[in-house]
Amino acid sequence: MDFTLSERETYFRDRVQDFIDREITPRNQEYRDQHHEGDRWKVLPVIEELKPKAKAAGLWNFFMPPHSGQQHVDDSFEFEGTQLTNLEYALCAEAMGRAGWAPEVFNCSAPDTGNMEVLHRYGTREQKEQWLRPLMNGEIRSAFLMTEPAVASSDATNIQTSMVRDGDHYVINGRKWWSSGVGDPRCAVAIVMGKTNPEGSRHSQQSQILVPLDTPGVKIERMLSVYGYDHAPHGHGEVTLTDVRVPVENLVLGEGRGFEIAQGRLGPGRIHHCMRTIGVAEMGIELMAKRLLTRVAFGKRIADHSIWEQRIARARIDIEMTRLLCLKAADMMDKAGNKAAQLEIAMIKVAAPNMALQILDDAIQAHGGGGVSGDFPLASAWASLRTLRFADGPDEVHNRAIARNEFGKYAELPEAVTAKAAVRR
Template structure:
């Protein structure tokens, strides 16, 4: 197994890291000052001017739309050359995304922040030329933002077949009715379009009754009911909204790929999206470990530096071990996606999706403990970062769903999983290791 990075991988990671260290990090104080000024002026839901100032510099440096995937034979793409971005592989992007994760607002500077990344991939792979011209071009240019409306408050959305929002055909129009929440990105005043997943055929098959549709946010019947908070943080100006859709009418050509193909699109979107979060989370964990070590080596308690206490040696050692293991699993998943496809890598994607946020949360918690009372305050970013990462144990599927898939893949090596639940005769042993 070769762990040596290619020249392109080293170059792209180095360029992103250098840009963050030389251009983005030095503006951290300006970023915080601008956010504070906006809050005091009652204008918190406006874009931070520091990010807007740095975007042209990232684009000029050739560090823009890094996530846009290389064209593959499976894509529904006939004009990919016009929407290429940097065309990095998942493995190449993983290395860059880790660096972006070290500064929580860095991704947007490179036009690589969620949910736009996933939405742009959907439009790239499945959109018509007209849909791309209207929405993908301005998204790739950083002129607008977007949202993804999938989760619903009234059903267990971890099973997407439960989704009840209607996307019903009425002549030459689609009519949308339902309620969505955790619609990330909907608070941004630049959010002009959302991709909505809903049920287009109430009597259809389990995985053939859902569709995805493009929704301009200024359409009649779209109401942002409230902005949701995460442990008290509302993540302005990005935000997570609860949105009601009341008799929203859209033209027939707003549908993506075709009626009943929502699950097909979802599988194409969620695989890369899940691992993008994990890539950035590795960087979050590295940053937390650095903050913890700097604190421990500069603070004296009970007559010696805190790092000299045995318990902290154990915690720091565990943090370094867990980061290294998680990074290797993340890179393995990315490499498998590149070489064998998302479906072949589904088990690795599920494993890193569970591992990465749980790993980072433990390190963040230890870093908070190392900072004492300051750790739970807004004097440091640790508490806010913990709250943000905690949401990833739900986003793109909760831990329980991914753990179930991982376990069932393991059980399938030894049993017949087609046995009906509750069958007292137990599973039928199969394969190697069966007795």
């Protein structure tokens, strides 16, 4: 097994890291100052100033998949990104994860990334012209509205928002929350998941449709907080849709294809989160080590207390193991497809957030009172990462899939068959 990075993998990883070191890290304080000045729900000039530089350097839309050579008739190569594989992008995303605001500079922020992939893969030429082009140019932002407060949305078939055909329009009614991105003033469109056929089979009731946010009946009821953080200017909102009318041509792929689209969207999205999470963990261990080496307590550096040697060692081991699993999943997605890599995606989706949360928690502990303050990025990073144990499927759902795969290896043992039959009686 060869773990050596290819020339292309190294090339893009190093270029992204160099751009972050030269252009983003030196402006961290400027970003923080702009973030805390005036209205919280605003466009930050420092990000807008760096976008053209990233685009000019060819560091733009990394997540867009390489073309297969078999495109639909209405497709065009003008709707293509930098053409990185999942494995190549994984290395770049890890670098971005070390600097919280870096992904948007490269136009690689969620949920825009997933929405662009949906439009790229399933959208009509007209939908691409209207929404994909400005998204790829970084001119607008978008949202994805699936989760609902009234049902357990970890099971997407529970979604209750209704989409009723009325002539040339669909009329949408429902309530969504954790609608990431709706607080951004540039958020122009949302992909909404709802039911077009409540009487259909379990996985064919849902559809997805494009809803411009200025459509009458769309109302942002409130912006939600995460452990007290509002995550402005991006944010997560609770949104009501009351008799919202959108043209039938806004439907994505077709009626009853919503669950299929969601599965296609969430696979890459899950691993993108994990890639960035490894970068966050690297940021955490770096801050922790520096703090431990520069603070003295009880007559010696904190780093010289054995408990911290154990924690630092454990952090490094866990990061390296998690990175290998993440790269394995990305490589499988590239070589065998997303479906073949489902198990690896599920495992990394559980492992990465839990690993990073433990490292951030230790880093907070190492910083003492400063760790839970806003003077360091650790507390806010922990609060953001904690949501990943829910986002794109909670741990329990992924663990269930992993366990069922493991049980399946031994399900035909005579003793297992006998036990199953006894339960049925």
